[in-house]
Amino acid sequence: MSEAAKHLRQEQGPAPLSVSGLSVAYQKKPVLKGVTFDVNEGELIGVIGPNGAGKSTMMKAALGLIPSIGGEVLVYGRPVKAQRKLIGYVPQRESVDWDFPTNALDVVLMGTYGRLGWFGRPGAKEKAQALECLEKVGMADFADRQISQLSGGQQQRVFLARALAQNAKLYFMDEPFAGVDAATEKAIITLLQELKKQGKTVIVVHHDLATVQQYFDSVLLLNVELQAYGPTAETFTQEKLQRTYGGRLAFLDHSLIQGGSGQSCDRGDRTC
Amino acid sequence: MSDFWILLTGSLVAACCGIVGVFLVLRKMAMIGDAISHSVMPGIVIAFLMSGSRDSLLMMFAALVFGVFTTFLIGMFERGGIQSDASIGVVFTALFAIGVILVSLFARQVHLDQDAILYGEIAFVHWNLWEIGGVSMGPKAVWLLGFTLFVIVAVIGLLYKQFKLCSFDPALAAAIGIPVAFFHYLLMGLVSMATVSSFESVGAILVVGMLIVPASTAYLLTDRLGMMIVLSVAVGIASTFLGYGASVWLDASIAGCMVCAAGVLFIIAFLFSPKHGLVSRKLRQRSLAAAANG
Numbered sequence A: 001m002s003e004a005a006k007h008l009r010q011e012q013g014p015a016p017l018s019v020s021g022l023s024v025a026y027q028k029k030p031v032l033k034g035v036t037f038d039v040n041e042g043e044l045i046g047v048i049g050p051n052g053a054g055k056s057t058m059m060k061a062a063l064g065l066i067p068s069i070g071g072e073v074l075v076y077g078r079p080v081k082a083q084r085k086l087i088g089y090v091p092q093r094e095s096v097d098w099d100f101p102t103n104a105l106d107v108v109l110m111g112t113y114g115r116l117g118w119f120g121r122p123g124a125k126e127k128a129q130a131l132e133c134l135e136k137v138g139m140a141d142f143a144d145r146q147i148s149q150l151s152g153g154q155q156q157r158v159f160l161a162r163a164l165a166q167n168a169k170l171y172f173m174d175e176p177f178a179g180v181d182a183a184t185e186k187a188i189i190t191l192l193q194e195l196k197k198q199g200k201t202v203i204v205v206h207h208d209l210a211t212v213q214q215y216f217d218s219v220l221l222l223n224v225e226l227q228a229y230g231p232t233a234e235t236f237t238q239e240k241l242q243r244t245y246g247g248r249l250a251f252l253d254h255s256l257i258q259g260g261s262g263q264s265c266d267r268g269d270r271t272c
Numbered sequence B: 001m002s003d004f005w006i007l008l009t010g011s012l013v014a015a016c017c018g019i020v021g022v023f024l025v026l027r028k029m030a031m032i033g034d035a036i037s038h039s040v041m042p043g044i045v046i047a048f049l050m051s052g053s054r055d056s057l058l059m060m061f062a063a064l065v066f067g068v069f070t071t072f073l074i075g076m077f078e079r080g081g082i083q084s085d086a087s088i089g090v091v092f093t094a095l096f097a098i099g100v101i102l103v104s105l106f107a108r109q110v111h112l113d114q115d116a117i118l119y120g121e122i123a124f125v126h127w128n129l130w131e132i133g134g135v136s137m138g139p140k141a142v143w144l145l146g147f148t149l150f151v152i153v154a155v156i157g158l159l160y161k162q163f164k165l166c167s168f169d170p171a172l173a174a175a176i177g178i179p180v181a182f183f184h185y186l187l188m189g190l191v192s193m194a195t196v197s198s199f200e201s202v203g204a205i206l207v208v209g210m211l212i213v214p215a216s217t218a219y220l221l222t223d224r225l226g227m228m229i230v231l232s233v234a235v236g237i238a239s240t241f242l243g244y245g246a247s248v249w250l251d252a253s254i255a256g257c258m259v260c261a262a263g264v265l266f267i268i269a270f271l272f273s274p275k276h277g278l279v280s281r282k283l284r285q286r287s288l289a290a291a292a293n294g
Helices: A003-008 A055-063 A080-086 A104-115 A124-136 A152-165 A182-197 A209-215 A238-251 B002-026 B030-039 B041-051 B057-079 B084-110 B114-119 B122-127 B140-158 B160-168 B170-175 B180-221 B225-250 B254-272 B278-293
Strands: A017-026 A029-039 A044-048 A070-075 A087-090 A170-174 A201-205 A218-223 A225-231 B129-132 B135-139
Touching (some): A029 A055, A029 A218, A055 A070, A055 B170, A080 A104, A104 A152, A104 B160, A124 A152, A225 A238, B002 B030, B002 B160, B002 B225, B030 B041, B135 B140, B180 B254, B225 B254
Parallel strands (some): A044 A218, A170 A201
Antiparallel strands (some): A017 A070, A218 A225
């Protein structure tokens, strides 16, 4: 466990997510090596790292969607398999076929399937709830729309509404901001803030370094191995990013990253 | 009376294949249907050799085992790094070849007609009757297909939301604890059942047509999964009637005409479907262009 994570570990109750020694290999090549961290309740956590760093893999392995070769994942102190009802998941938008014959409301309804048991069917109560979730992401007018007729950003918001319908305590979101329009980005961040206010914990795979400081309470820097984890102000530093990205950080605008002093820096302000 | 039994058998084939076909098409597994329909062959021959009859539940069970085994093998090769289409090709041709060898070795003892296996013999369906205490209960094929349809409707009806979510977003399905692999093999089991029950009537090759063509036609006609299943069955039954009419008129293969009719219906939907058809899309583009320029 890193020093920062140790420092952060709270005494009250088990952590929403506790990962220890998680390793994944695809055909002998390790893509994730001994990742260990604990997540604090009620935080927005950004998972940052270069392409191929294993960010999505870590999420999928933590959820038990792909086999890991070692490690343990606990959700509120119990194995992830026993806690599925507490977990919400937003896969990458490209992972599904948007030509599937269904509409937006129906996709959101899928978020309620987890608590319906084997033979239960979504009824009026679930429908009302799904509509409410669509409303929260500003998509209520599109409930009956065939999903292929939605823009990329709208599809992403439908996915988020579906995660809301899961009514979870711990959320995993795999690149929700990838390729979305400004309106959607705003809708997503508003939603994340609201989830945080409700005391929910959200782990987000994120690509845009420019918005990290603005969006997340903690960041987790990953490149096959865990590079750093802790409060954004202490962790999202030039030095640690350099270590995570290696030479690939050269293209980054240095002014976007603060020097670890903890002061907030306005995004895009080059004199900061 | 033979017309009635042929049309009823054909419609039952259409219903069984139409329902499971929708899920094959949506999961982009159309060729798995092809693979299963061929690789159940050795299972059928083995069951035939063991029971000496062609309409036992044992045959259904053996086909089921081989169908699921096929998809398991294909999945195993894929995970081992073989291209998906190559592993399908390897598995089903090899299993089908074993079936061919078995038939050629034992055909004389078991009266298994290779033509019947490949092309079906729906025309003779009303000759093979099920009798209880000397009372005819109707063609055996109808009972077998009726039973299969009942199982398919019951399983997919009860577990509809799981089948739907596993088809649309298997990652979320797994994340909320739905046993995705179980539902995969359950679907493959149903496909095997549909295939082996339809086998006798339309043959190993044309059954793929009944699995895939009506479902693909329905895909062009609707944006709702439930409606797609209904339309798939409807298109299959329409193909049965149109095809039988054509076969009487042409004095040609009944099963061949049925699948041809399904193909014609598919082309019509492909061109003229109100939402996804080629013609309506072109017309929409033209009117949009006119609006933009005018």
